[in-house]
Amino acid sequence: MLNIWSAIAVPASFPVWAIRVLAVLLIVFTLGSIRFIPANLPRKTRTLRSQSGKLGKFFYASFLKPHSSDVVTTTQQNALESFYKSQADAYDATRRILLRGREDMLGLVAAQLKYKEERGQFSALRPIWVDMGGGTGYNIEAMQQYLDVPTFFAKVILVDLSPSLLEVARRRFARLGWDVEIVCEDARSFQMLDHMHSVDTKYDHIGADLVTMSYSLSMIPDYYNVLDSTVTLLSPEGIIGVVDFYVQSVVERDLYSPTEPTSSYAYKIIETVDASCSQSPPSSPELTGRSIVPCQKKLTAIDAKSKAGRDAIINLGSNLPLPSLFYQNSHRRLCYDDHLDKHTRFKNEYIYTFTWEDPRVDHRLLKMKSTDAVLCIASAGDNVLDYILEANPARIHAVDMNPNQNHLLELKIAAAQTLPYAQYWKMFGEGKLSGFRDILIEKLSPQMSSQACQYWLNHSNTFDRSHGLYETGGSRHAIILIRRLFKLLRLTKDVRNMCNVKTLNEQRELWPKIRRVLLSKPLHWAVIGTEWFAWKAAGVPQAQHRMILQDHQDLGEASPGGEAIWEYIVNTLDPVVQNTLLSSDNYFYLLCLQGRYTQRCHPNYLSVRAHAKLSRPGAFDGLRIHTDELREVISRIEPGTLSHAVVSSLPFPLPDPPPSY
Missing domain, CATH: 1.10.287 (Helix Hairpins)
Structure with missing residues (x-):
């Protein structure tokens, strides 16, 4: 025994x-x-x-x-019964504590189903759901929190091999009055064809629109084969949702997250290889067929310069699923390897929560229009959204080597597409939004890549009322330090007044008292002039920091680094206060001083007009988000297609591009 x-x-x-x-x-x-x-x-x-x-x-x-x-x-069934029979009635009470993440998984797949419904996929026929290894039926009842199960689904099938757990499920659905088909069968042998007799004959496919597995996959022998066979249960656009214990082995890292045992993300299973996933603007045809050789030939022919295309060829040749990009609702975020050192060195932290460069200057100088193709640094995404609002170029390539900056850009896009203006403003106008995690799961997730969604699930406390978005990121060090100094020296009221005055003269009168602290030489010598502070707090890379020092020396000033940075900041801040009104015109410094925007002063993308435009379907169709080095992105873009490049604050010199660019 x-x-x-x-x-x-x-x-x-x-x-x-x-x-x-x-x-x-x-x-x-x-x-x-x-x-x-x-x-x-x-x-x-x-x-x-x-x-x-x-x-x-x-x-x-x-x-x-x-x-x-x-x-x-x-048998497997006897083994399960031996374990579950004596505790079947207690199963739900104990697993609610032990098996975390089930509600998250249900919320994520429900959001995907709603996304499909809004786009008319279920207008003719309602979806079918198979809960594999569903035991007592807890998942099906819990789904009611997100969808009206009896009316949303045409058919719900619960499959499990334990008669004792299924008896609990029968009592549950009898109490609820729900028509759920309960099947006592091994998941390895279950076939949809055997259970389609009671479904509308208008279905042109035999398959489920949703298959879920909640802590059941790890209980099934040969679960790799079960995963492979699950694809055959799905309709052409079906979804698989899995939550289970995580695998610690490095070998398994690409299949199961080694850091998040309780979260999951729903991926579509598709029948087509869509070449619009490419970085290259000309690539747009859809390639059908699942056989490896034809797909490989077609992808090679039209996507030779695309990283997504190359990865797809490698995966298909190895009989592996395509990169996650191909399974997302949107193809704007291009695939990248998040294990590379150039990405992991940022340690899951973005630097900027807002973009410092003024997009009004870009529009005035570059005169972008709807037929242009623009290359720009993604940063916090503010200017990317502004370019789309004011010029709407045919293509925008937003580039950042820090994956977390692109996660932030994705979040802003998802919020603009799905949230009402009041919540949109609270997220990015005030930087705080209660219930953000639920909103992420139930509304934002279908608009995001798997990496971005997982990142924000791990950082769902970002929008807590105690801190907020604008006290996160690498640049928070500078912002928090300055605010604490103001509080310590009892300047908080003066700063607040300067952020609210209506005229430049009033602002100029308040500035000298604040300037004595903010631009004090001891502070800059001890903290702000250091290379560490420049990078960690202000987001100025080492190369750019050295450029400032070199410029200072070229002017014949042989002074220490702290002095050079001090003069640089003096030459920046004094003109700002003298020439721009913080309360209505300079939202960059307004945010730094008070930690939030106002309805009077904020980036263009936070206006009511902007939200109405950005929330339209297809508003971001021309955007491609690259997580890579600028050189790599330029080398993959079709020659002769770029019309503008906005690379301000770039910490290294650009390579010399061919004349065709």
Whole structure:
């Protein structure tokens, strides 16, 4: 006989029998305590008594009850029943604590289904859902939080191999009055064709629009084969949603996230290879067919310079799925390898939460128009959105080597496309939005790449009321330091007044008192003039920092680095205060000083007019987001197609491009 103890790793010097004795004592104590709880106690206490009893069943079934080890005579179903039968009634109560992330997975796939519904995919026929290894039916009832299950789905099928768990499911759906088909069958042998008899005959495909697996995949022998066969259960545009225990092995890193055991993301399974995933503007045809050789030839012919195309060829040749880009609802974020050193060195942190460069200058000098193709630095994405608003070029290539900056740009795009203006303003006007995580899962996720969605799931506290977006990122060090200095020296009121005055004369009168602190030489010598602060706080790379020092020396000033940076900042800030009104015209410094924009002073993309335009379908069709070095991106763009390049604040010299660019 074999039980669960063999799966628990304990130190060799600590006898297993001692662990068993401790567990027995714990259970006896728990059950004994329950027995002596009077029945007439308040409802909360009676609930505790019930929960403790279920917990006792769970401990017994998991750690004490013997299970058969005879693999010859014991089937998979008997093994499951041996484990689940004695705790079936307690399953939901205990797994709600132990199996985290199920609601997240359901929310993500529900958001994908709503996205499809809004675009008319289910206008004729409602979708079909198969919950594989669904046990007690908890997932199906929990989905009601996101979708009206009885009306949204044409058919819901629950598949599991444990009769005891399925009996709980039958009672659940009888209580709810829902028509759910319950199938007691091995997931490895389940076929959709056997269960389509009660579905509308108008369906031109035999397949589910949604297949979910919640902590069931790891319970199935040969789960790799189950994953492969699951594709055959899907309709051509079906979705698979999986949440399960994560794999720690480095070898498995590309299939399962080694850092997030409780989160998942829904990917479409598609029948086509879409060449519009390419960086090259001319690439647009759709390539159909699943065979490797034809796809490889077609991709090679039209996408020879595309990184996505090359990766697709490699994956198809290895009988692997295509890069995640091909499975996303939007192809604007181009694929990249997030394990490369040039990306990981940013340590999951963006530097800028807003863009410093003024887009009004770009429009005035470059006169961009709708037929242009523009290359620019993505940064925080503010100017990218402004170019789309004011000029709407046929193509914009937004480039940043820091993946997290592009995650921020994706978030701004997703919010503009899906959220009402009030929430959009709170996110990026005030930098704070309560319930951001739920909004991300239920509304924003279908508009984002898997990497960006995962990033914001991991950083969902960014918009908390205690901090907010504009106190995050590398540049927060400078902003927080300056605000604390103002508070320490009792200048907060003066700064607030300067941010609210209506005339330049009033602003100029307030400036000298603030200037004494902000531009004090000791502060710049000790902190701001250092290379560390320039990079970590202000986002000035080492190469650009050295350029400032070199320019200072070229002017014949043989002074230390702190002096050079001090003069640079003086020559920047003094003209700003003297010539631009912070309260209505200079949203860059307004944000730094008070931590939020105002309805009177903010970037163009935060206006009501801008939101109305950016929320239209297709508003971002011309955008391509590159996570790469600028040289790499230029080398892959079709020669002769770029009309403008906006590369201000670039920390290194550009390569000499061919004349055709």
